[in-house]
Amino acid sequence: MKVLMVSWEYPPVVVGGLGRHVHHLAEALADLGVDVTVLTRQPSGTDASTHPTTDTVVNGVRVIAVAEDPPEFDFGVDMMAWTLAMGHGFIRAGLRLLGQGWTPDVVHAHDWLVAHPSVALAEVFNVPLVATLHATEAGRHSGWVAGHVNRQVHSVEAWLARDADSLITCSASMSDEVTQLFGPDLAPITVIHNGIDVDAWSFAARAERTGPAELLFAGRLEYEKGVQDLLAAMPVIRRTHPGTTLTVAGEGTQITWLKELALTHGVAAAVDFAGRRDHHDLVALMHRCDAIVLPSRYEPFGIVALEAAATGIPLVTSTVGGLGEAVTDGETGRSFAPFDPAGLAEAVCDVLDHPQVAAVRARRAVERLTEEFTWRVVAQRTAAVYRAARIRPSAPRPRPEIPLRPMPDRDPNVNA
Numbered sequence: 001m002k003v004l005m006v007s008w009e010y011p012p013v014v015v016g017g018l019g020r021h022v023h024h025l026a027e028a029l030a031d032l033g034v035d036v037t038v039l040t041r042q043p044s045g046t047d048a049s050t051h052p053t054t055d056t057v058v059n060g061v062r063v064i065a066v067a068e069d070p071p072e073f074d075f076g077v078d079m080m081a082w083t084l085a086m087g088h089g090f091i092r093a094g095l096r097l098l099g100q101g102w103t104p105d106v107v108h109a110h111d112w113l114v115a116h117p118s119v120a121l122a123e124v125f126n127v128p129l130v131a132t133l134h135a136t137e138a139g140r141h142s143g144w145v146a147g148h149v150n151r152q153v154h155s156v157e158a159w160l161a162r163d164a165d166s167l168i169t170c171s172a173s174m175s176d177e178v179t180q181l182f183g184p185d186l187a188p189i190t191v192i193h194n195g196i197d198v199d200a201w202s203f204a205a206r207a208e209r210t211g212p213a214e215l216l217f218a219g220r221l222e223y224e225k226g227v228q229d230l231l232a233a234m235p236v237i238r239r240t241h242p243g244t245t246l247t248v249a250g251e252g253t254q255i256t257w258l259k260e261l262a263l264t265h266g267v268a269a270a271v272d273f274a275g276r277r278d279h280h281d282l283v284a285l286m287h288r289c290d291a292i293v294l295p296s297r298y299e300p301f302g303i304v305a306l307e308a309a310a311t312g313i314p315l316v317t318s319t320v321g322g323l324g325e326a327v328t329d330g331e332t333g334r335s336f337a338p339f340d341p342a343g344l345a346e347a348v349c350d351v352l353d354h355p356q357v358a359a360v361r362a363r364r365a366v367e368r369l370t371e372e373f374t375w376r377v378v379a380q381r382t383a384a385v386y387r388a389a390r391i392r393p394s395a396p397r398p399r400p401e402i403p404l405r406p407m408p409d410r411d412p413n414v415n416a
Helices: 017-031 079-099 112-125 148-163 172-182 227-240 255-264 279-288 303-311 341-353 355-372 375-388
Strands: 002-006 035-041 054-058 061-066 106-110 129-132 166-169 189-191 214-218 245-249 271-275 291-294 315-318 334-336
Touching (some): 002 017, 002 079, 017 035, 035 079, 079 148, 106 112, 129 148, 172 189, 227 245, 227 255, 303 355, 334 341
Parallel strands (some): 129 166
């Protein structure tokens, strides 16, 4: 089987979790004997006139990376123009495969940014189009897609979802979200959880705590990650567990707002906004802290929960989206409802009050990882989707409805 995988990020270009996902999936598929070619881009700022397309084989995966052409567009300012220019470069590189006599059996698109080249190349090669929707614009903004660019992104997502011959989501909740937003006449949706390289996240048993508790958040500092709820819960946690501190590892657009919230809640001195940490530092933080708290208000899956579980740190997560599927309350971690600082504080205090019980749950979480979330399992399930995919008959694609539900509990000073 031959697969053309299309992704706007792939190492060394990694923006977020999508790039890591595609990387591990591609190499795991190659290990299964699948002929994988990844069509991706070179780092921003590389001009096609001076940086020709590269074509290399890395760990059994053929990686074709195109430079920006033209280079004048800036993603942060001209997102749609930048995306279309990138897609044009992808199409040109994909068409060259025809001249080399290489034709895929399936095209696999990862998210809306590669919708245009993926749809075009699937039509040219006359093969099924499989699309993985890692998140949605509506979900990222709790239904608030009134902005012009937000509506454009939502429309492209709808087009990709409705044009695909088979769909993959990383959680059952994400499957429901896609059906609600873009259904009902979609291709079959298969839920395949994200995977994790357990060996890259070394396990360490919790040492008995002798001083104040240390909590950790790791992830992007965006509204949907719910760090504001964790900051609101910190005064309650510190009243029952004096001296408790919080390390916030990550960066994002909401950093200024979150620092202001820490001041508002009177916990600024107890919160360390540590910025983005490399892998080694993040593992060290997970080994040191008493619990990781992931209070997301929207989370298609939550790969950080798996990475943290592999290190042995007790998990305290919201029940939203994929987190509710990755963590079983009372068995592999503690959970609380999203948007609920009081429930968050109660779950954290339970972990701090009963460290031995929390350690038992942490070990159960690691055992579950090795059974359900290995990349080999993810690759096997994905290959099964490839084999089953068939080109669907052409049908009218109605314009998508634009969800305009206001974001709940929205701070008007925070950008969408």
